[in-house]
Amino acid sequence: MTDIELIAKDPAKITADVLVVAVGKDEGGARILPGPSGKSLTGLSRLLPALGVTGKADEVVRVPGGDGVAADVVLLTGVGNLGDGGPGLEALRRAAGAAARNLAGTGSAVLALPAEDAAAVGAVAEGALMGAYRLGQYRASDPAPVERLQLSTPAARQKDCKAALVRARAVGDGVREVRDLVNASPKHLFPGSFVDAAKSASKGTRVKVTVLDEKQLAAGGYGGILGVGQGSTRPPRLVRIEHSPSRPRAHYALVGKGITFDSGGLSLKPAKGMENMKDDMAGAATVLHTVLAATALDLPVRVTGWLALAENMPGSNAQRPSDVVTMRDGTTVEILNTDAEGRLVMADALVAALEERPDAVLDIATLTGAQMVALGGRVGGVMGTDDVRGAVVSAAEDVGEQFWPMPLPAELRPSLDSAVADLANVGGREGGMLTAGLFLKEFVGETPWAHLDVAGPAFNESGPYGYTPKGGTGMGLRTLLGVLESAGRR
Known part of the structure; x- marks a missing residue:
């Protein structure tokens, strides 16, 4: 696990394996950004054109440390085009992430990116911690993440910067854990083992974990979750986790889709469509670690998280098209397509969450392929009541994630x-993402609500970029945490 600390020393004088500096580009071409290391790298600045360094985003170039620099290597990381106010927070986050990805196998590095206030410190630290991620669970040959990072800033001793680092660590820890769960083999991660992972992650915290097994789900009338899970030999679960501060300013419920593998059931997916279906539990993983991050940061908001866990398999007892199931609230649903299973487990969990009368509920799910058709692989869709939908979009903008209303x-x-x-569990072909949202809307009544569809952004099938690796991304955790933080400031 990568550690990070703040320092106020001249980074050029610190002995480390690598010194990381930022390069941006403007009308005059590429230039090393002013910062604690700027004076020591004057000679290197003149060599940028000859080195082919452009300063574009995600560009990473290594050069020898040279005179005046104690580190063996200088790593130049691009922040892209420079505006009048210098690089934005997301540009810093991505540049730090790209650098940290390149530092795999390295013992120590000093980050000398522009970070003179708490917001910039938080962005650089977040990006570095998220970029340093390595799975390493199944392939021992992968290099380990960089062991130790020092972030050089003249504001290292300021209270708000120290608080920003604490928050960045909570975010980095949460995103890493979400990615580990999403990347796990479905042979190893199934509803029962997901429960074990939730209990293990919550051990030693104030988070309370409650689990309903298949018998309790049957007694409670959770026909949606049970119907989806009945085709698997590994039965479903519903997990409730709670962050409960002493004087909460609000109560938010979070609901996450946890289909640990989605074959499509009897409405079987094509082989290619199943390859990454281990990621169909990303919503539940995100909810779990958002609640844990809220606890780590002691947010003054009560948060109840609901993980709807099932494996959608075509076993001999699998539900069939034309089956009718009865949901937790008594609503009957005709199953027309067993591959539209996520909305069934989510609806049951939404009903359970709303029985506790939260002030607002947010659900997050890899729900529809239509989301990817509409918005691509990096932008999530958000639907719901205007107030909560707007809060999600605003929080996403603040933290550097992309959600489109x-x-x-x-x-x-x-x-x-x-x-x-x-109800039927599917509608027409047109607007598939929206009809899925309309299905969920049937189960939330008048409660302020938002539905986040992250089918594309939860799993990166292409090459890594910025702080985002290939595979599980952890996208959505920062936005949900931002919504909770905003609620805690009211």
Whole structure:
């Protein structure tokens, strides 16, 4: 695990394996950004054109340390185009992340990126910790992440900067743990072992964990979760986790989809469509570690998290198209497509969450392929009531994640009508992301609510970039945490 600390020393004089500095570009070309190391690297600045350094985002170039620099190597990391106010926070976050990815196998490094206030310190530290991630669970040949990072800033002793580092560590820890769960083999991660992981992660904290097994789910009328899980030999679970401060300013419920593997059930996916379906539990992993991060930061908001865990398999007892299931609130649902299973487990969990009368509820799920068609692999969709949907978009902008506000058109709702039940579990082909949101809306009543669809952003199938590795990304945790932090400041 990578450690990070703040220092106020001249980074050029610190003995380390690598000194990391930022390079940006403007009309005059590439230039090393002013910072604690600037005076020591004057000669290197003149060599940037000859080295082919452009300063573009995600560019990382290593050069020998040279005279005046105690580190063996200088790593130049690009922040992209420079505006009038210098690089933005997300540019710093990405540059620190790209550098940290490149530092795998390194013992120590000094970060001399521009970080003169708490916001910049937090962005650089977050980016570095997220970029330093390595799975390493199944492939021992992968280099270990950089062991020790020192972030050089003249504000190292300021209270707000120390607080920003504490928050960055909580974010970095949470994102790392989400990625580990998403990247885990479904042979090893199934509803029961997910429960074990939640209990293990919560041990030693104030988070309370409660688990409903298949018998308790049956007694409680959770027909959606049970129906999805009945085709697997590994039964479903519903997990409730709680962060409960002494004087909460609000109560937020978070609900996460936890399909530990999605074969599509009897509506079987094509082979190619199953390759990354271990990621279908990313929402539950995100909720788990958002609650733990809220506890680590002692946020003055009560948070109840709900993890709807099941494995969607085509076993001999699997639910069939045309089956009718009865949900926790008594709503009957006709199953037309067993591959539209996420909304079933989410609806049951939403009903359970709302029985405790939270002030607002947010759910997060890798819910629809239509989300990826509409918004691609890096932008999530958010639907819901205007107030909570707006809070999600605002929080995402603040933390450097991308969520696009989407509507819930009333004219699409009739496509969910069923001839034999209260609802069908799928609507028409058009607006698939939106009809899934409309299905969930049926179960939240008048409670302020937002639904986050992260089917694309939760798993990066292409090459790494910035602080984002290939595989599980942890996308959504920072936004949910930002919403909770904002609620705690009211």
